[in-house]
Amino acid sequence: MPKIVDHDERREQIVDATWRLIHRGGFEKATMREIAAEAGFAHGALQRYFPNKESVLAAAFVRAHTRTNDRARAELEAERGLSALRTLCLEIMPIDRDRAQESRVVVAFWDRAVQDPELWNAHRANALNWRRQMQTFLDQARADGEIGDGVVDEVVIDQISSMNAGLQVMCLLMPDETTAARQIAALDAILDGLRASAAP
Secondary structure (H helix, E strand, C coil), X not given: CCCCCCHHHHXXXXXXXXXXXXXXXXXHHCCHHHHHHHXXXXXXXXXXXXXXXHHHHHHHHHHHHHHHHHHHHHHHCCCCHHHHHHHHHHHHCCCXXXXXXXXXXXXXXXHHHHHCXXXXXXXXXXXXXXXXXXXXXXXXXXXXXXXXXXXXXXXXXXXXXXXXXXXXXXXXXXXXXXCHHHHHHHHHHHXXXXXXXXXC
């Protein structure tokens, strides 16, 4: 009886292999030949699961966002307002080994995403999703009296988004200066400023 092949499982194995290569040697290490070898496939076998290198890389790029979003979804079920905004940011920020690994993969893709429409669109879709969530949490915070009416939501979202992206870079270039405690302190300083706006 022929062996039943789980197509999705094989795809995940290939994406896992791509992650390992990028983590060890950067973006250029992830050639189709190297990915196949790392995953234990014959070189030509990858095309059964991914038509080309760009589709493999796009799946690996999306994986980083999916992992973050899955964690956040589980943590956010019982939260709202500024507490929810803080939780979302903590899932994005590279405050532990797993999140730092995700940052390494994402940062490796940023330059490529500027040049590749598929990766660019994947990044944009996820970034817009995060921004929509931030807007929802700010709306909740305002309704709950946590922040004042004078807070400009777009400015806050830009500020937090820029901080999160910057921390992903800094954790790779200056890990000794980008400790979890300092990252969280930077986030809390922003949120404390928002709370202060609600003071009578």
